[in-house]
Amino acid sequence: MCAKKVTVLGSTGSIGTQALDVIEKNGYEVVGLSANSSVLELENQVRRFRPPFACMVDERAARALRDALRDTDTKVLAGVDGLCELAAREEADVVLNSVVGMVGLRPTLAAIGAGKPVALANKETLVAGGKLVTEAARAKRVPILPVDSEHSAIFQCLQDRHSARALKKVILTASGGPFFGRGREELEKVSIEDALNHPNWSMGAKITVDSATLMNKGLELIEAAWLFDKTPDEIEIVVHRESVIHSLVEFDDHSVLAQLGVPDMRIPIQYALTYPERLPSPVKELSLTNYPTLHFAKPDIETFTCLKTCIEAARRGGLAPCAISGANEEAVALFLDGKIGFLEIGELVRGAMNTVPRADVYSLEDVLQTDAQARAYVRAQAR
Structure with a gap:
């Protein structure tokens, strides 16, 4: 039996690094890796697993990674568009999405659109765009394989x-x-x-x-x-x-x-x-x-x-889950920066939810716009 080929999105995070441990122990092949901005960590992973493709979401980090990997055959992609391209590459048998945050939605849809099974550890994919993702998966007959321990x-x-x-x-x-x-x-x-x-x-x-x-x-x-x-x-x-x-x-x-x-x-x-x-x-x-x-x-x-x-x-329903997801992501970042208190996270999340009109039918653009508006609300309220 041929070794399964896996693309790992968010490979330098907690889930990503544990996934690579599992992949290595099972003798699977890594065909794609991605990170946000951790150049050194991703470089080390590329040298260890030698995938044909890697991606840095941060454009400046992507340039640094290209320089660092000039002696390898790995092609470095950049930005969210690069992440989507990596997710849809034909080489992968399965795409594990362990990206943190709303940035994980578009590559999930890209992988499904390419007919790839998705091992999903990115919560925002289903919270913000659950209707879009599940409808796309049904249309393509692609399984969504839950990675969270509970699911x-x-x-x-x-x-x-x-x-x-x-x-x-x-x-x-x-x-x-x-x-x-x-x-x-x-x-x-x-x-x-x-x-x-x-x-x-x-x-x-x-x-x-x-x-x-x-x-x-x-x-x-x-x-x-x-x-x-x-x-x-x-x-x-x-x-x-x-x-x-x-x-x-x-x-x-x-x-x-x-x-x-x-x-x-x-x-x-x-x-x-x-x-x-x-x-x-x-x-x-x-x-x-x-x-x-x-x-x-x-x-x-x-x-x-x-x-x-x-x-x-x-x-x-509708876009309310998207709003709370984006608001929470922004509020947690502010808390970790020491700009708001712990209890303010919940207050800001509820406030953002109450700004969203009901919408039973929505598009990817609506989801991205609602996410941006929820984040803007949190930043404005936290000043």
């Missing part, structure tokens, strides 16, 4: 088509982040370092802050609605501190199935890349005796207002 867990529980038809409810588990159990007064003075101190997972800064605000779980609810054709009211969120049960499904007969494993992203990454096969894993086995007690609780949506706003945006 992968649900996906794995639904491999039997009879079970998929009987799906009643999706149950998303949440770690609760570093501030579980705290009230709003305690969150007033949260520092950047506090927000980046996740109890279970090692992730990039933006996603780690999203976990602290529970925005991450709200975005995952919207993703799950698109991936598994469920309404927001058919998706339940449960805080599970140990992150051993990655998510569950409930069927019409009230049977519940769960997928368990140690909290290591290489499990869902590998399943997305090897699907429908399962291969030996680089991850250690789960020993239930190491977790003699598992805890569950309801999320506090009055304290963690980002989650409450996401649920409301999912119910509104």
